[in-house]
Amino acid sequence: MKGVLLPSCISGKKCWRVTYTHQSICTLKGSTVDISCSYTYPSYHEIKHAFWFTKWSGVEPEDLSSVPGYEGHIEYLGDKESDCTLRITDLRLRDSAGYRFRLITSGDTFAGSPVSLTVTDVVLEMDPISVSEGERVTLRCRTKCTLDPIPVYSWYKNGQSIPNSNTSSPVYILFSVSSEDTGRYSCSVEGHEDLPSAEETLTVRCE
Numbered sequence: 001m002k003g004v005l006l007p008s009c010i011s012g013k014k015c016w017r018v019t020y021t022h023q024s025i026c027t028l029k030g031s032t033v034d035i036s037c038s039y040t041y042p043s044y045h046e047i048k049h050a051f052w053f054t055k056w057s058g059v060e061p062e063d064l065s066s067v068p069g070y071e072g073h074i075e076y077l078g079d080k081e082s083d084c085t086l087r088i089t090d091l092r093l094r095d096s097a098g099y100r101f102r103l104i105t106s107g108d109t110f111a112g113s114p115v116s117l118t119v120t121d122v123v124l125e126m127d128p129i130s131v132s133e134g135e136r137v138t139l140r141c142r143t144k145c146t147l148d149p150i151p152v153y154s155w156y157k158n159g160q161s162i163p164n165s166n167t168s169s170p171v172y173i174l175f176s177v178s179s180e181d182t183g184r185y186s187c188s189v190e191g192h193e194d195l196p197s198a199e200e201t202l203t204v205r206c207e
Helices: none
Strands: 004-008 016-020 024-028 033-035 037-040 047-053 074-076 086-088 097-105 109-111 115-120 123-127 130-132 137-142 153-157 171-174 183-189 200-205
Touching: 016 097, 016 109, 024 033, 033 115, 037 097, 047 074, 123 183, 123 200, 137 153, 137 183
Parallel strands: 024 115, 130 200
Antiparallel strands: 004 016, 016 037, 033 086, 047 097, 074 086, 097 109, 097 115, 123 137, 137 171, 153 183, 183 200
C-alpha cells in the first residue's frame, strides 16, 4: 500500500501528517530495511524530539534507540523538518512488529499509525527426500510473507549454483532423478544470495 496518509488537524490549523511509502513490509532475515516516512506539523511549533517505537498499549512510548538490543541495530535517517525514515540493519525474526513514528513539539505530540514489518527467513521444502531413480522431486523455496517485488529464486546443490536454474517461480522440479542428483540442496532470493535457506539432503536409491 502506498501513500498512506494519517492526518490529525487541530482547530482548522495546518494538519499533522505522517506519510508512509508502505504500510506493510515483508523482508528477509539478515537484510537491511528502510521504513520510508515523511511528516508535516504546524509551522509555529518547535520540534523537541522525533523517534520510533514499537510498544504503546498501556505504556509510555520509548525511543527504540534507547531500548536494549537495538543499539547499533537501528538508525534514524530523518531530520527535524520532514523526513522520518528509519533504517534497521541485520534484521532478526524478533524484529517483526508494528513500528510507529512519534513527534514531540513545543505545543503537542503526535504519532502515526503502525507500519507492519514482517521478517522472514527462507525455507527449502523437499518432497520427497528419498526416492528411487527415475522418480520426480519437487523443491519449494518458501517465505512466511510475500516479498515485494516478486523475487527471482536461485537454487544450489552442494553449495554450488545449479546452472540455468534461476526462476520467478518458488518451485523447482527435478525430473527423472538419477544417483547423480544425490546431494544437499538449498535456495535463495536473488539479491540476497548471502542469505540462503538451510540445506536439505536428497537421497536417490539405485534399484
